[in-house]
Amino acid sequence: MHGEYKTPGGKLVAVDLEVVEDRLQDVMVSGDFFLYPEEALTSVTASLEGLGVDLTEAEIAERVRMALPRGAELLGSSPEAIGAAVRRALAGGAGADGD
Amino acid sequence: MTEPSRTSILDDADRARWRALDWRLLPEVGRAPALNMALDEVLTERVGRGDRPPTLRIWGWSGRCVVLGRFQSVRNEVDEAAAAREGVSLVRRISGGGAMYIEPQGAITYSIYAPDALVAGLSFADSYAFFDAWVVDALRGLGLDARYVPLNDIISKGGKIGGAAQARRAGAVLHHTTMAYEMNVPLMMGVLRIGKEKLSDKGMRSAEKRVGPLRQQTDLPRAAIIDHLVGSFRKQFGLMDDRLSDGELAEAERRVDERFGTRAWTYFLP
Numbered sequence: 001m002h003g004e005y006k007t008p009g010g011k012l013v014a015v016d017l018e019v020v021e022d023r024l025q026d027v028m029v030s031g032d033f034f035l036y037p038e039e040a041l042t043s044v045t046a047s048l049e050g051l052g053v054d055l056t057e058a059e060i061a062e063r064v065r066m067a068l069p070r071g072a073e074l075l076g077s078s079p080e081a082i083g084a085a086v087r088r089a090l091a092g093g094a095g096a097d098g099d
Numbered sequence: 100m101t102e103p104s105r106t107s108i109l110d111d112a113d114r115a116r117w118r119a120l121d122w123r124l125l126p127e128v129g130r131a132p133a134l135n136m137a138l139d140e141v142l143t144e145r146v147g148r149g150d151r152p153p154t155l156r157i158w159g160w161s162g163r164c165v166v167l168g169r170f171q172s173v174r175n176e177v178d179e180a181a182a183a184r185e186g187v188s189l190v191r192r193i194s195g196g197g198a199m200y201i202e203p204q205g206a207i208t209y210s211i212y213a214p215d216a217l218v219a220g221l222s223f224a225d226s227y228a229f230f231d232a233w234v235v236d237a238l239r240g241l242g243l244d245a246r247y248v249p250l251n252d253i254i255s256k257g258g259k260i261g262g263a264a265q266a267r268r269a270g271a272v273l274h275h276t277t278m279a280y281e282m283n284v285p286l287m288m289g290v291l292r293i294g295k296e297k298l299s300d301k302g303m304r305s306a307e308k309r310v311g312p313l314r315q316q317t318d319l320p321r322a323a324i325i326d327h328l329v330g331s332f333r334k335q336f337g338l339m340d341d342r343l344s345d346g347e348l349a350e351a352e353r354r355v356d357e358r359f360g361t362r363a364w365t366y367f368l369p
Contacts, residue, residue: 002175008251011197014175030172030368032197034250034266036223037167038241074194078252 003089004031011076015085017048024086026058033077040072044082053090056084108247110205110238114335116138116217117233123341124329129159129203132166132190137354139210139273140193141347146212147271153217154341157325158208159287160201165290166277168196168264172368177350180212184287190366192275192285193265196251199277200287207313207325210275218272222260223265227251228272237331239263241317241324253278258311281322 001019006012013031017024022048027048035041045065051060068074130138135158145151165187166179169336173179173189173243176198187200199206218226232333238245243255251263253276261278313324332338358364 013318014172016172016175029367030175032168032171032195034195034223034264035170038193038266041170042150060138075223 001089003085003087003091005081005084007077007081010081011090013065013077013085015048015082015089017086017089019053019087019090022053024048024053027080028083031077034073034075035071037069037077040074043067043072044071048082050065051069051086057087059083060086106235109335113229113232116229117336120213122332122336122338123154124333125156125341125343126329127153127157127159127325128343129161131161131190131202131355133360134351135160135189135208136166136192136359137301137348137351138343139275140268140359141351141354142212143193143266143271143273144211146214147269148191149214149270151212151347152341154210154212154213155329156210156212157329158206158210160203160206160208162186162188162203162267164190166199166201167191168198169193169196169266171198173202173366174369176292178290178292180274185286185290187286187290189365190359191367192264192266193254194216194266194273194275196264199262199292200283201277202281202283202286204321205279205283205312206277207280207321207328208275208277209328210273212275213272215267215270215272215360222305224250226272226274227263229243229264231276232255233332233335234276234328236335237328237333240331241319241327243316255316256312256366257316259309260311260313260316272358279310280324281295281314282310312319348351 002016004014006011011031011033013033016028018026027045029045044064044067047063061079064079064082218229221229227250228247235247237244245255248254253260261276263276266273
């Protein structure tokens, strides 16, 4: 499943995932955002792995926010944008690439 | 992350920061795409360690390629079958941002490798404005109404001219910018996947309308634009001609073998 969210005036974040027994699995977070340090992406992705499919956008955003290492900076996107992309993926790809 | 960014061009305080450093120029040399990626990391590290003075490098390209941003997924950005058919290679850079389709004479790319003291006290977002200010001034010198648009775009009335990206390594910051000189729109559109969501707040119907290549905007040869940019930098901040050392080149070539030329790196996000 694939969902995307572009922050107005900012960057695109895409989330690819599978759902197994109502939990997110094999999550990939990608996009044209900036993230410092680069390795923080691993923490962001890990924070989504295993989450229940019924979490709200805000709840997902909170998990992402907590997972970002101290001092990490996400530019052009946000935990909320990642939450929105996850919800879109789960809703069947609204905001995805036209298909 | 949401603080307002400066949109002014270079002011006296900024100019003093630039002039306080002893800048070197690495002129354009055509290099393989993966070697260009590796050189960015090696030179940033060396400037961070104080093993190389602050440097402006003009890129040369030995072939067509797509350069993916650090966090982009291959399948979301590239039609690999089309790329293979057209002889377009695929590489991933160390900085974030978006995919670029590059033809050797179609792009003007430069990197600035600076000690992080150059942008001390600036937020990440403000440092983009800082690094782009001189080139916006230089483009204005060519008669364009160029301006910086947060976070990382350089635009004019004629369209988007280019985009910048940064990466940080211990003690140093890399700021590189690619500007469109001339576009092969059909090939670019065939190789890059440009989704509707990406264009959702641009108010435009196609990617080609977003870009205003410099050839179209200036009617100048590519080399003349590069000379003008380098000359502007030299005049304002000082710039001594330099070349890559054998050690730098050897280290970058090793880094291609170990990392930037490997499938594990390029397909880090498949």
